[in-house]
Amino acid sequence: MSSDNIKDKIREKLRAVVDPEIGLDIVEAGFVRDIQVDNEGIATISLMLTSPFCPLSVYIVESIRTAAMSVPGVKDVKVNIVGFGIPPELKKKLEIQEE
Numbered sequence: 372m373s374s375d376n377i378k379d380k381i382r383e384k385l386r387a388v389v390d391p392e393i394g395l396d397i398v399e400a401g402f403v404r405d406i407q408v409d410n411e412g413i414a415t416i417s418l419m420l421t422s423p424f425c426p427l428s429v430y431i432v433e434s435i436r437t438a439a440m441s442v443p444g445v446k447d448v449k450v451n452i453v454g455f456g457i458p459p460e461l462k463k464k465l466e467i468q469e470e
Contacts, residue, residue: 372444374408381406381414381445384438391427393461397435401460404453412446414439417453428452 372380385403386396397403397418405417416435420428432450439448457465 374410377408377412377414377442377444378406380442381408381416381439384442385416385435388431388434388438390431392421395461395464397431399460400464401458402431404458408445412444413449414442414445414447415449415451417451419454419456419458420452421455421457423455 382398382403386398388397389395390397390400390402393400402419403416404419405415407415407417409415416439418432418435420431425431435450436448439445
């Protein structure tokens with residue numbers, strides 16, 4: 372399976388990971404910023420959190436790892452926190468105006 376196919380499958384699996392605070396999956400909410408898969412099957416998922424003190428961060432990261440590891444061809448998963456705040460996709464869904 373190509374890395375693009377694996378990335379698509381990972382993205383599909385991540386739709387099952389729901390942020391309990393907002394009731395949306397982390398893909399739809401925009402928390403998943405990027406997915407990369409190297410030739411050895413190592414997936415690197417870039418994740419945004421609402422806050423560095425997010426009480427659900429461990430739950431979300433472990434849920435991401437579990438979901439991504441269930442995809443055939445994935446040998447390991449790394450989750451990188453790439454920022455904090457409300458993703459633009461979520462702002463749009465919640466109709467939050469930019470200041």
